[in-house]
Amino acid sequence: MKFFLIIISVTAIIIIGTVHAMAIEEVKYKVVKKDNHFEVRDYSTHIVAETVVEENMEDAGNIAFKKLFGYISGDNRSRDKISMTAPVSQQKKGEKIKMTAPVTQAPDKDSWVVSFMMPSGYTMETLPAPENLEVTLRQIPARRMAVVGYSGFWSEKGYLRYKAELESWIHRMGFTAVGVPIWARYNPPFMPWFLRRNEILIPIDVGSG
Template sequence: MYRTDTVHTSGWLIAAVHGAFASLPEIDQFAENTPYAGSYVPLRNYGRDERVSSVMIELRHKVYLTDPAAPTARPKSRTMKSRSGRTVSRSAGYAPRRAARTAVRGDEESARDAGFRKLAEYILGGNEEKPKIAMTAPVSQARSADNSWIISFYMPSQWTMSALPTPDNQEVELVEVPDETIAARRFTGSRSATAVATRAAELLGALENTEWVPVGEPVACFYDPSWSLPFRRRNEVVVPVATC
């Protein structure tokens, strides 16, 4: 945390910032005015207007972003080829996986954000044993039978169900995901509800008159963080399929 002086960064503001971060398990170090010092105050107000308060917060990128040199782990899969030779979508066979998931009510995008926060707390130490679990991709979102949204993080392959720590939040559950064959439509750009619905309709349409028959509802998968440039995002809509 960077601060100015007692006029514009008063004791109550410093205490408030400390209090806001003290309960976060992923923040294990907190320092003031190091390695730099100072915060921003408009020149017209500096030293003249005590109503203007200022504090600048800097987070090390490792707190919220995995090492860009180390690729994010992804579930193991193998590509399935169409008998007809048509390339209508990506078809893959996924091996059994473990996932942490949570159910959230609300509109599609706000539910996605709320579910992500709950699951991020779990892998960042919000569990009984307190270990941190590496982030993997994708994060998936699916509509449940009761119209809530199921947000899922897939666990790194080395974690077995018996070894995974128990979540502190009872709204987070750990589940076994059986092996499955899916068809996928990849896209970049917007992740809005409209964009996801459009891609889902394209995927289902592309599967018509092929040997791949949908056996479930479409699921949205997101491989990149929300702050990534839209044109560089990898998004997918997938649906479980069987051959006819």
């Protein structure tokens, strides 16, 4: 009986998590190229609420989530509640990558920028200002991204593995990276690890793909 109850509970979590994932808005994009689990996508302009956390990679997301979730839950000048969207994105703050010039800049070791996408119905003018000064709003321009998707735990090990795979694929395809890697997570924490949708995205030159 105990085993049966566990199975029922897990099934319920999967169903609830799947419905939750399907119900929230995601940033719009068009697939330009697909190669197994790699894609090139054109993303539309969108707005994010973001915060900077000085912490190790795996803890930074949890710390930032509280601040960002507070903002969309009413910790803003208008006390408005803003719908949750996907994904939660995380990237190194201050990290520069090698482009056409030989000059590079070392990443700020323990500083991460974590962001929530804002619903498409808002503009920079209509979004309420955050009460928490550590949360800021920023408009992301349209851009082309190389993407690799994977399932599994939210770990630095997984991030580094798939980031390396994506960087290798970008090199093989002759694309030019023009921005820092972004770690995107689409599911709530209670989603079983084997059903989680994770992605690494790297901006590439618009002539790529």
